[in-house]
Amino acid sequence: NAGVMQNPRHLVRRRGQEARLRCSPMKGHSHVYWYRQLPEEGLKFMVYLQKENIIDESGMPKERFSAEFPKEGPSILRIQQVVRGDSAAYFCASSTAGATDTQYFGPGTRLTVL
Amino acid sequence: GENVEQHPSTLSVQEGDSAVIKCTYSDSASNYFPWYKQELGKRPQLIIDIRSNVGEKKDQRIAVTLNKTAKHFSLHITETQPEDSAVYFCASFTSGTYKYIFGTGTRLKVLA
Numbered sequence: 607n608a609g610v611m612q613n614p615r616h617l618v619r620r621r622g623q624e625a626r627l628r629c630s631p632m633k634g635h636s637h638v639y640w641y642r643q644l645p646e647e648g649l650k651f652m653v654y655l656q657k658e659n660i661i662d663e664s665g666m667p668k669e670r671f672s673a674e675f676p677k678e679g680p681s682i683l684r685i686q687q688v689v690r691g692d693s694a695a696y697f698c699a700s701s702t703a704g705a706t707d708t709q710y711f712g713p714g715t716r717l718t719v720l
Numbered sequence: 721g722e723n724v725e726q727h728p729s730t731l732s733v734q735e736g737d738s739a740v741i742k743c744t745y746s747d748s749a750s751n752y753f754p755w756y757k758q759e760l761g762k763r764p765q766l767i768i769d770i771r772s773n774v775g776e777k778k779d780q781r782i783a784v785t786l787n788k789t790a791k792h793f794s795l796h797i798t799e800t801q802p803e804d805s806a807v808y809f810c811a812s813f814t815s816g817t818y819k820y821i822f823g824t825g826t827r828l829k830v831l832a
Contacts, residue, residue, distance in 0.1 A: 711763040
């Protein structure tokens with residue numbers, strides 16, 4: 607039973623390029639959450655998605671950032687025109703559709719913007 | 721907006737002593753409270769959780785208590801070991817919104 611998968615694990619981009627982060631939830635999980643973590647800091651909620659729907663994107667910057675969770679395939683967090691301040695670890699987590707079901711985290715993608 | 725306050729931000733204890741981390745939440749509708757342990761460079765991992773219909777839960781050296789009236793919940797680690805050293809995050813979850821709100825983390829150091 608594979609856990610939450612994320613790829614790539616490490617991503618290096620130059621300023622102005624696009625970063626595309628992928629998250630495959632655990633089998634049977636239909637809820638995906640994305641978080642950003644700066645070094646030595648906590649987990650900052652970005653967006654919550656269900657299949658084909660963005661439920662809550664209140665934590666995501668209005669510009670340059672977008673997320674999707676298509677009917678088939680992984681969830682994608684896309685950052686356009688990256689800047690140095692986007693350098694961080696990006697974690698996704700998944701859970702089932704239950705009212706209090708536990709959220710399990712992927713290994714994270716460490717984005718470095720040069 | 722809703723938030724979770726976590727204290728202390730850092731905690732050093734001698735090996736074998738107990739450690740207590742406390743969180744306070746603001747959303748009275750929150751009904752699920754997980755605790756995560758994050759080692760350096762790794763993912764947060766669930767170590768224990770408690771639901772709002774329970775006041776206390778224990779798993780070997782780890783226990784969590786919940787006071788719904790005061791909106792407090794705490795993590796207790798007994799007989800600490802060096803491998804307990806990590807950052808611990810509390811979180812609150814509210815069904816209906818499916819929203820998790822995380823505390824700011826506690827860096828625990830267990831001194832050998």
